[in-house]
Amino acid sequence: MNALFNGAACNSELASSRGLHYGDGVFRTMLLWQGAVPDLRRQLDVLERDAARLELLPPPRALLEAEIASLCAREAAGVIKLILSRRAGGRGYRSEGDECDRLLLRLPAPRYPEACWEQGIRCAMSRVSLGDQPLLAGIKHLNRLEQVLASRHWPEDAEELFVCDARGLVVAGTRSNLFRVAEGRLWTSALERCGIRGMMRDKILELAEQLQIPVHFDDPTPDLLRQADEIFVSNSLIGLWPVREFDGTALAAPGPLTRRLAMALNHPRLEPIRE
């Protein structure tokens, strides 16, 4: 016996996982809806893109698809979380290979008030800023302490908090990508210094292209964000939520362009709470 978890002998391979020890891995948080993961192909595309950035070799797609299907079967709704972490080995931080362990979890679906989709959400600024690290920017990796810290001491009157980069420019929500509409165009962060390139962000950018909505990439100051015509946030679980209030400033929610994108997206609503 050479491992104790909360005082009890522990032989789990997870105890030596490089995911646990270093956060040496990537993950996806995916909607489970009517027995399957919508956009699974996209999710696995993003997973492979992220894994390649860390020089991780994902398991064969067919294997992941089969295991995900087995967890989803006969479930109405939920969340599937997939973690790929570099297989234990090497000495300390030094790793020897690119092989991965995979962990799949089925979690209960979160429930949100229907008003989040219909009337929009209230957002505030987090006091936590994201550090610059271009080598990791955009990747949904397992080093998420900044998001954890940004999510502590959450104000009661906000459904999402926005985080700035080291320059004080607004990059994203703690668990969402951030879009604004200004001058008839759609704007979002390029995520080249920090932040996560979510699957839903990719999907919305593709939709915008199909709908011939011009897209620009930048990181606004909080003041510039406040002057936006519309703001919305996105992630794989919620699809898209309009923002009706940012840091005390009221916004049209949903604004016309947000509404157009939400209709085109047609994302399932996770067991809404009707208040």
Added chain:
Amino acid sequence: MNALFNGAACNSELASSRGLHYGDGVFRTMLLWQGAVPDLRRQLDVLERDAARLELLPPPRALLEAEIASLCAREAAGVIKLILSRRAGGRGYRSEGDECDRLLLRLPAPRYPEACWEQGIRCAMSRVSLGDQPLLAGIKHLNRLEQVLASRHWPEDAEELFVCDARGLVVAGTRSNLFRVAEGRLWTSALERCGIRGMMRDKILELAEQLQIPVHFDDPTPDLLRQADEIFVSNSLIGLWPVREFDGTALAAPGPLTRRLAMALNHPRLEPIRE
């Protein structure tokens, strides 16, 4: 069954650990020597200091001490790794409490050539820079992807790599703290932007004070580091290693001040390989 690890049902509590999912925790890597952890009090002091920074509540000291003693008993040498991670709960990044799970592992002792202590090591610069994040700087937390990336593609002729901060100033080794001797004084990074405040660094700084060696804090350029009279690195396993070559520049190793500190430190040598 709602979790699969490499395809097999998995009921481990570790599967839902916030340590694995977010790196929401802290750790210590401690020398096991002749049935005990030398400097255990210091290690637990640093653990508590780090945990407080993340608003984590460590288990009672007596409990940790008893479990560590049980893993160390009758062992000649090895490594004890202690991971504290915030207990699962909350929604996504948002956590609900400060309670911790604890994982203790006993690992084999690494073996190093005796020359590392006697004649010193060769060091080079890593191509990976550490991002600035003052909120996390100094803490031995579980988000260590930067160190993992810095440790990939390790050159054959180096025993340690040095990493710069975002300004291009040298902060530390990938798995050690970095000291230099110049102008008769000892210099090391204040670690206020990035890097880890190791237990052995604290101990060496205290020793320097006892020996009336003046200490200054700064981050040198690689050029300034090259001009040092002496360089050495430290961590809990090795104690202290002189640096005999940095990026092609030869250095006195061990230099007189390094030798004085090493003698005062009197750190056990982990099963040296005699070549």
